[in-house]
Amino acid sequence: MTSGGTAAAAQASGKGTRKPGKSVTGTRPWIAGAFLLPALLLLGALVVYPIGYSVWRSLFDAPGSGFVGLGNYAELFSDDRIRTALKNNIIWVVVAPTVATALGLIFAVLTERVRWGTAFKLVVFMPMAISMLAAGIIFRLVYEQDPERGVANAVWVGVHDTFAEPAPYPGANPRPNSDLKASGGGAFTTKEAARTGTAVSLPLVAVQPDDLKGAQRAVAAKPRPGQITGTAWLDFTRGGGGTPNRIDKQEKALAGLEIQAVRDGKVVASATTEADGTYALPARAEGAKLRLPASNFAEAYNGVDWLGPALVTPAIIGSYVWMWAGFAMVLIAAGLASVPRELLEAARVDGANEWQVFRRVTVPLLAPVLVVVLVTLMINVLKIFDLVYIIAPGASQDEANVLALQLYQSSFGTDVNQGIGSAIAVFLLLLVSPVLIINIRRLRKERQR
């Protein structure tokens, strides 16, 4: 209060005749300094000092005692893990803000036209209310491999299985010492050619218990003249004790198995096993070998490996977009509200169709807002950490690595090198600064307008 009064008095007295030691506004520098001091102290302690210390620290080795010059920075570009992180960061910065902004724009423009637009906006914006950590946990579950748990794969497998019938006995295979041998591509073929009037038994093992629900007891097929007959069954007695290659009591029949008679590489006849496991092939199969095609045993389709090495980064970017498309939408919708309606109307009157109005009028008018959104998201994406840390499983964390995560892993915990960690931090700062400079320039320009 007192100093404020003094300043005002000084200003009043200094009018016209500027004494030395006073600035344009007539304030003594030490007074200005006193006013700036608290802010400078805070800024210095909380921003400038940490940045300076990080730069300083990045020039030293792990214990912090040996000077290594730019060694840590060289390490940054020679380490495979950090290079992957850098590459992923570039993918992130390019893809995530673009997709989120594009989606936000589409949502914003469309919700303007919908009656329940506000409700829709609310729903799209809702993920923003969730913390990154919670979103990460949610998407970890969504991307779970097992279709029984992961929603993404449940949908994917559901769609796949409506078009492709699942195999009746996935994973099953013949008794190792039986007549059936693998004949490539997952099919099994008998060694001997089959004769009519004989029974060819087809013993299989490793059938999943689920596939046997309601299966009948296997019955030995009787030889019939003019036909090749036989039984396909699960040659395994529960609790052990069965004789291999013989239909023991309690052994279950395998119904619905496709059997082909193959001669000279051509299928001459085929049959499907009955509920009691028996089948019969007509006389024209005489002298052919019996083949169990691979379609009987194809492994159940297990969906996409979302969090595997190949897809993990796109999958995590997907979850990021889920969160931030709402943010982009709200900002763009606000910008859209201030777009003069007359311009749109004028364009329509001039005969422009809706696409042309959107493309040539709305988007250019929204350009400043779009840039703000893009730049904000870019800065946000450069420091992405939580989603990657939580969603990427250990086995593919290496492939999903980003700089902020690498910074954390290099700096904290046991056996760490804070020199490298600081170097990454400084490098991240350098990466963010061009975006920041663009942002500041733009703000200045706007103020001048």
Added chain:
Amino acid sequence: MRHATLRTATALVAVGALALTGCGGDSGKKSEGKGGGESAPTVRLPKLNGQTLQVTAVWTGPERENFTKVLDEFEKRTGAEVEFVPSGDDMAGFIGSKVAGGGAPDVAMLQQVGVLQEFAKKGWVKPLGPDAKKELSENFSKGWQDLGSYGGKSYGVYFKASNKSLVWYNTQAFEDAGVSEPKDWKGFLKTARTLADSGVEPVSVGGADGWTLTDWFENVYLSQAGPEKYDQLAKHEIKWTDPSVKQALTTLGSLFGAKGLLAGGNGGALQTAFPQSVTQTFKDDPKAAMVSSADFAAANIGQTKAKVGTDAKVFPFPAVGKESPVVTGGDVAVALKDNKASQALLTFLASPDAARIWAGQGGFVSANKKLDPAVYPNTVFREIGKALVAAGDDFRFDMSDQAPASFGGKPGQGEWKALQDFLKNPKDVAGTQAQLEKDAAKSFGN
């Protein structure tokens, strides 16, 4: 690190784990009664009225509850007041920041030998006093004493131990297939094959957590190459490109590379996290018949309807070489401040009196020779405990826990990552070795 994962698992399913405690409830109560009344205290502790003590450990949920019971007994006997501070997963980071800030807890339960050594080097941990040392030398074999030492001085008491050379199996699946517990690796593969023929996928591997794979490797390596090579490899005195490593990886590949022996195939195993690898073996309609894991898997089995000792049984890891391996882990109590109260607590934790309290609650194995095996709540744990004590000095501490964390203890890098790549492609033994050696050389700095 291992416990960190376990801890998360137990925290997530505290309810399930409580159910386990419930299983052993009856006998637990009995032994508790014994602890209070019948058996006289075997250790004399000083009176510490009015003193306060801070103890930190990673434990949460039922583990924390059980440890608190141990601390309560200490309070009762000495009159000191003990405060339990959970450290969070990153114990080393937590203590590091506390020491830097001047407010270190008095006693900490560390999980890795490497961390104990690092702290001892920095002078953060204080050597054991005469009382604690006496109690330690009376109750623990030399191997365990050495593990808690650095530079010729004793620093730590291995209060809680774990036996990682076990294979848990679903008794129903074994019965259905008509197989019994295998003794050696060949028998193990044969059993697995028979189980596969019976229609159940035999071996569950929690490959999403890299440490389960290091345990597989360590068990095979210790049994096949022997303890001396194991110690050398643990210190990186021999290279990972050594023929013994090749042999061990090839052996492991005979399981990982065989068609139909892993639950969910190799890709599925890589997606399976540790808790799931256990529960999928023991849930109704099980997805697998066996899972190789430490005794602490009992907490995860507790989440299923299976009962330890009847539905879920355990056999020692099959011998690959002459003998079955015994790979262990454990939590070591160390004093961060040199005062009377922390020394008294270490003395207490080294005594059978302290071990008895938690052992009776279940989910706990002690290497304390003086602990009466009768206090364990079920036969499975009794056997594990007996085997651990009987191993004498012939056990080896988890190799990856002895290595620098960047090699043996962090997801997505070092040994964890290399073995995950091996699980993905078990044929590439040479490539795995080269990668392991490259990472090890970098982490060990030699």
